[in-house]
Amino acid sequence: MFNKETEYALRSLVYIQVQNNKARRPGIAEVATEIEAPLAYTGKILQRLVKQQFILSAKGKGGGFFFDPSSPEVTLLVVVSAIEGDRTFSGCGFGLKACDENNQCPLHHKYAPIRAAIYKLVSEETVQSLARKIESNQNNPLTNVFGANW
Amino acid sequence: MFNKETEYALRSLVYIQVQNNKARRPGIAEVATEIEAPLAYTGKILQRLVKQQFILSAKGKGGGFFFDPSSPEVTLLVVVSAIEGDRTFSGCGFGLKACDENNQCPLHHKYAPIRAAIYKLVSEETVQSLARKIESNQNNPLTNVFGANW
DNA sequence: CTAATAGAAGACAAACAAGTCTTTTAATAA
DNA sequence: TTATTAAAAGACTTGTTTGTCTTCTATTAG
Numbered sequence A, B: 001m002f003n004k005e006t007e008y009a010l011r012s013l014v015y016i017q018v019q020n021n022k023a024r025r026p027g028i029a030e031v032a033t034e035i036e037a038p039l040a041y042t043g044k045i046l047q048r049l050v051k052q053q054f055i056l057s058a059k060g061k062g063g064g065f066f067f068d069p070s071s072p073e074v075t076l077l078v079v080v081s082a083i084e085g086d087r088t089f090s091g092c093g094f095g096l097k098a099c100d101e102n103n104q105c106p107l108h109h110k111y112a113p114i115r116a117a118i119y120k121l122v123s124e125e126t127v128q129s130l131a132r133k134i135e136s137n138q139n140n141p142l143t144n145v146f147g148a149n150w
Numbered sequence C: 001c002t003a004a005t006a007g008a009a010g011a012c013a014a015a016c017a018a019g020t021c022t023t024t025t026a027a028t029a030a
Numbered sequence D: 001t002t003a004t005t006a007a008a009a010g011a012c013t014t015g016t017t018t019g020t021c022t023t024c025t026a027t028t029a030g
Helices: A002-021 A028-034 A039-051 A076-085 A108-124 A127-136 B004-020 B029-036 B039-051 B077-084 B108-123 B127-136
Strands: A057-058 A064-066 B057-060 B064-066
Touching: A002 A028, A002 A039, A002 A064, A002 A127, A028 A039, A028 A064, A028 A108, A039 A057, A039 A064, A064 B064, A076 A108, A076 A127, A108 B108, B004 B029, B004 B039, B004 B064, B004 B077, B004 B127, B029 B039, B039 B057, B039 B064, B077 B127
Parallel strands: none
Antiparallel strands: A057 A064, B057 B064
């Protein structure tokens, strides 16, 4: 569904949010280990997320990454769009250049509701809502997909 | 949704089927032009589709590509899986390694029905069904997305 | 002030996807 | 049988994504 950078970014953000909720500010090494992504690449991605102002960072001892608690929740749509543009949500299933209501490809009628559902999902879910889902599953080993004590 | 090779392959197959229905066997150059894909790359892709036995080919004058009329209709699922595996239909929206019924990621419940809908779509639609849709739209300029007289 | 910690920056490298080019093989028509 | 047409084969090139490495800068503790 998403490319690697987007995947790592989403997982990083959710992990950071979960930790922030425990009054912790994880660093690059911790994030990379926990989300099972390459260390250096994770560093690059976190750097970009800071530049794009999704998170803040602190250097030096006790430093790490964290959300500005006064900022509104950040939807998956905003993160994905910032990293890979909106092609994920606007592309046509059959790959035609222009496939819209006036100019439909043979898959249009059946693909349109799927695309709409994806758009709805990423517009409604936020990094924070995913973090809350994880937190509420902490005590259920079968559903703790992260295999760690986030 | 799909990668370029898959896109070109699907468009090529549908184009070839539409032409076969008119008792024509288009060649590489014609297919490439009509589906708006690079000539040489289209040749490579058609070559692979022949090897995978989705279509047959004839060399020499009057040659070109065509379906074996005695073969059953070919679903989009089969074509896509042959080219890019089934990752498109099995991957998790949140990018976790293992996200299934027993081990769910925070997006699972909301993404599962979308994935199922995609799977259903590509399992039900065939190259031939798409060709028929196009043929039935031939006289409607507003919906003739291909901009050509397929 | 200085040593240690930790993120920032940017050049570099590997892997993969997308696409090209040249030569060979097969079929047909004259 | 020769010229022409058209696909097959495979080496090669380009561009993008993914990822690494080294150096620099900022913060904190002692």
